Amino acid sequence: MTATDKLPLHQAWRAEFPVTARLTYLNHAAVAPLSRRAAEAMQNLAQDALEFGSLHYDRWLACYEGLRAAAARMINAAPREIAIVKNTSEGIAMVASGIRWRPGDAIVAFREEFPANFFPWKRLEDAGVEVRWLSIFDSLDRVDEAARGARMLAVSFVQYLSGYRIDLEKFGEICARRGCLFLVDAIQGLGAFPIDVERARIGALSADGHKWLLGPEGCGVLYVRQELQDQIEPAEFGWTNVAGFNDYASRDMALRRGAGRYECGTLNTIGCFGLRAAFELLLEVGVANVAADVQALGDRVWDGVRALGFETLGERSSATGAGIVSFRGRGLEAHLIVRRLKDAGFMAAPRQGWVRISPHFYVSPADIDRLLAELRKISGAV
Numbered sequence: 001m002t003a004t005d006k007l008p009l010h011q012a013w014r015a016e017f018p019v020t021a022r023l024t025y026l027n028h029a030a031v032a033p034l035s036r037r038a039a040e041a042m043q044n045l046a047q048d049a050l051e052f053g054s055l056h057y058d059r060w061l062a063c064y065e066g067l068r069a070a071a072a073r074m075i076n077a078a079p080r081e082i083a084i085v086k087n088t089s090e091g092i093a094m095v096a097s098g099i100r101w102r103p104g105d106a107i108v109a110f111r112e113e114f115p116a117n118f119f120p121w122k123r124l125e126d127a128g129v130e131v132r133w134l135s136i137f138d139s140l141d142r143v144d145e146a147a148r149g150a151r152m153l154a155v156s157f158v159q160y161l162s163g164y165r166i167d168l169e170k171f172g173e174i175c176a177r178r179g180c181l182f183l184v185d186a187i188q189g190l191g192a193f194p195i196d197v198e199r200a201r202i203g204a205l206s207a208d209g210h211k212w213l214l215g216p217e218g219c220g221v222l223y224v225r226q227e228l229q230d231q232i233e234p235a236e237f238g239w240t241n242v243a244g245f246n247d248y249a250s251r252d253m254a255l256r257r258g259a260g261r262y263e264c265g266t267l268n269t270i271g272c273f274g275l276r277a278a279f280e281l282l283l284e285v286g287v288a289n290v291a292a293d294v295q296a297l298g299d300r301v302w303d304g305v306r307a308l309g310f311e312t313l314g315e316r317s318s319a320t321g322a323g324i325v326s327f328r329g330r331g332l333e334a335h336l337i338v339r340r341l342k343d344a345g346f347m348a349a350p351r352q353g354w355v356r357i358s359p360h361f362y363v364s365p366a367d368i369d370r371l372l373a374e375l376r377k378i379s380g381a382v
Helices: 009-016 038-053 057-075 088-098 119-125 139-145 168-178 226-231 267-284 285-306 334-343 363-380
Strands: 081-085 108-112 129-136 152-156 181-185 204-208 220-224 325-328 350-351 355-356
Touching: 009 038, 009 267, 009 285, 038 220, 057 081, 057 168, 057 220, 057 267, 081 088, 088 119, 088 181, 108 119, 108 139, 119 129, 129 139, 139 168, 152 334, 168 181, 181 334, 204 267, 220 226, 285 325, 285 363, 334 350, 334 355, 334 363
Parallel strands: 108 129, 108 152, 152 181, 181 204
Antiparallel strands: 081 220, 204 220, 325 355, 350 355
């Protein structure tokens, strides 16, 4: 055990996040700051490409494989089940467009979802697919009944506005028993809370790097369970979807055996370097360790803003809490509160009339206490 192992996470790892010297960053549910490692990985690749072009292309290929392996390790999957995509939306759309839907098919979806996990299902309604719309706060019995005869259930691990975290294993049990594909939008939870695709029986999962993974924008991962890959066709088709993509003269369109079949062409190489480093950092810290601190920080915000008289959104418990807390009230519009916080060095976000706070593990409890003191000043000035 090293000396840093005995320290709270926010002390042991704070130097990895230079943003802390300038801001109290509480906006990881939007766009997170890069870790030092992710930034340096991309800087090194850029410098290498500046000086050598593609001379070290073998390192690029190794990075792609390293990213797939790190992502697979984080969710207990196999690297062949990981595709590299641009973002969460692309991954979800890949699944939505790749299934051969039939009139009368049914999907279970949720009204509170971010548009990336809402619009694809609305479009399918026009094609004769039934979408059974639920609230994320509905009971599991209600979810179970809606899943009867459904072909897919699509839900976020953590809701983007309320921060409500579902029990993936309970949802997965319902989907397995009902025989429907379990699709998870993991963007607001991956990196902050453990995910085990085997235990939760998840069929497909999509997330990109710029939120709780602390990586770059424009680079993400799509997990598709091996036995489902022949049922989900590539929505986009280019030269790298095929097994023989290294043979440019070949016209054989047989697909790659793994999830690489969903990669349509040249990848975001510099983003892959950053995202691989981001995954590896969180794996080193330990996602279970991260989860405990993120949960505690969220609880501290929730309890604190309620004590100040603000209204909080949704429900929160040890089982359903995450890193997102949204609140409103005390006579100020959300965007004005966020502006006042920004002036005082706190990064938050206004969302649909709510102030959304989302701290990560390197934020300290003292940072949250300073936030609450600033909110007391702001509300007292109204």
